[in-house]
Amino acid sequence: MTTGTRTYQDAIVSLNTLQSNAAALEALRNQPKTTDTSLSESVEFLRRIGYQQSDLNRLNVIHITGTKGKGSACAFTDSILRHAVPSWTVGLYTSPHLVSVRERIRINGVPLSEEEFTKYFYEVWDRLEENPPAPYEPRMPMYFRYMTLVAFHTFFSLKVDATILEVGIGGLNDITNIVPEPIATGVTSLGIDHVGVLGHTLGEIARHKGGIYKEGVPAFTxxxxxxxxxxxRGMAKERKASEFSVLQPIEALRSIKLGLPGIHQLSNATMAVSLCHTFLKRKAPPTIEIADEPTSLSPAFIAGLENARWPGRCQQVVDPVREKIRWFLDGAHTNESLRCCVDWYVSPDVGLRAMTRPKRVLIFNCTKGRSGSEFLGTILEHISQQLRLYGSQQLQDAEGTLPHGAFFDHVIFCANVTYANGSFKGDLTSTILKDEADQLATQKEIAAAWASLVPGFPASNIHVLPSIEHAVKVVRDLETKVDGGDVDVLVTGSLHLVGGTIEVAGLAEVAL
Structure with missing residues (x-):
């Protein structure tokens, strides 16, 4: 698709010249724990593309952060607002993307088209080129900051009625935090697994997350x-939030089939309901009646909760070409989220749904610096717990209950490289640290850990592969050897792995 002579592919190439999210995270791990100048730089970038910081208040922002569940809370919030006021234009900005960078900027639940993305991308690019920075200021922002500027510009251009912003990293110094006066702010779960990942204590992480609280604005957690x-609580007081509310799960949600499965979604749905209730109390048209309490769920709120979608999180899709293959996609990448993934997958409605046992394949990877051995231990231990909980005939062999290690027939540990020739889909290039793509040391370590944790597991069924395309080929070769049976594939450990699988396996039409 083109804008003038410039195409969507040109935009992706230009975007990938900027510092990647992965590189930014690596730099964040290594930098001193001091307040940086990113917010002032972000305000300057905003000025260079034609907006003042105060203009951002016109976007009517709901601002959400957390270490677990922030994306799901954003998805619920977006869906509720669209169902509550169908006439509105609702903007949603999230990260990372699974397959296409366009997924990060959605209008009424739909990613920008290639034409739209190219148009807004180059309008921002050209404005930055035409308005040079002050001395010692960077000419171009890094990847995530640039994408946020494109999102702001898009939402201004399309005159959105409401905007849901997901924080990228942290909160206090994130570019999304330059919005002076959002309508409401929320912090989802501070997962304890993230403590130490950036060398921070739980208190330090909470301080960064609480940095999105604003004077005169309701603050939720x-x-x-x-x-x-x-x-x-201290951050809310320090930053003079109008109120500070600690949300307990709304009991009425337990009787609703949430669009995002898993018991852990009750917390995220509760956050979304509370944020939307506050937002609509202030911004809803007079023709829309809003309940006095957020616990009184209207039909529109219920419809929004039931119809929420968030690709790559506790998601199952049937392969559109190989109908015997069912893909189970979850980008869980911490011990806590992996336990939630197993809770979802090893259950009667999902992975244990069949009367006859399917062939099961695990495709797994984790980013460098995380403990693959620990993660696999968490998965195996929790599988055992679920099998004891749901012990059924299909889980037993002649010796008794099937051991957790035999739950999967094949395990695949592959790099997040997209294609077998070592190349990446352009939209996915920025998500991978180069040293992770250059060798398979991490995957070999994970495979060795599996062999140690599951003694007797056939060595021939443990696959260490250099790309996601290789992994998909193993699955499809296995499917051709299954005589009339099904093949279930659980893909987890990394959102980048899930996104690459959707791309290579051709699942975009049914998954995104």
Whole structure:
């Protein structure tokens, strides 16, 4: 698709010349724990593309952060607002993307088209080129900051009625935090698995997350560990939030089939309901009646919750070409989220749904620096718990209950490289650190850990592969050897792995 002579592919190439998210995260791990100048730089970038910081208030922002569940909370929030006021134009900005960078900017639930993305991308690019920076200021922002500017410009151009912004990293110094006065702010779960990942304590993480609280703006959080909760409470007071609310799960949600499966979604749905209730109390047209309490769920709220979609999170799709293959996609990448993934997958409605046992394949990877051995241990231990909980005939062999290690027939540990020739889909290039793509050391370590954790697992069924395309080929070769049976494939450990699988396996039409 073109804008003038410039195409969507040109935009992706230009975008990938900027510092990647993965590189930014690596730099964040290594930098001193001091307040940086990113917010002032972000305001300057905004000025260079033609907007003042105060203009952002016109976007009517709901701002959401957290270490777990923030994306799901954004998806619920977006869906509720669209169902509550169908005439509105609702903008949603999230990260990372699974397959196409266009997924990060959605209008009424739909990613920008290639034409739209190219148009807004180059309008921002050209404005930055035409308005040079002050001395010692960077000429171009890094990848995530640039994408946020494109999102802001898109939402201004399309005159959205409401905007849901998901924080990229942290909160306090994130570019999304330059919005002076959002309508409401929320912090989802402070997952304890993230403590230490950036060299921070839970209190320090909470302080960064609570940095999105603003003077005169309602501040919400779900229940948190004591240390984190007290820091958030202090941040709300320090930043003069109009109120600070610790949300308990709304009981009425338990009787609703949420569009995003898993018991852990109750917390995220509760956050979304509370944010939307606050937002609509202030911004809804007079013809829309809003309940006095958020716990009184209207039909529109229920429809929004039931119809929420968030690709790559506890998602199952049937392969559009190989109908015997069913893909189970979850980008879980912490111990906590992997336990939630197993809770979802190893259950009667999902992975244990069949009367006859399918062939099961695990495709797994984790980013460098995370403990693959620990993650696999979490998966195996939780599978055992689920099998004891749901012990059924299909889980037993002649010796008794099937051991957790035999739950999968094949395990595949592959790099996040998209294609077998070592190349990446352009939209996915920025998500991979180069040293992770150059060798298979991490995948070999994970495979060795599996062999140690599951003694007797056939070595021939443990696959270490250099690309996602290789992994998909193993699955499809296996499917041709299954005589009339089904093949279930659980893909987890990394959102980038899930996104690459959707791309290579041709699942975009049914998954995104």
């Amino acid at each position: 779900v229940a948190q560990p004591v240390e984190g909760l007290e820091v958030l």
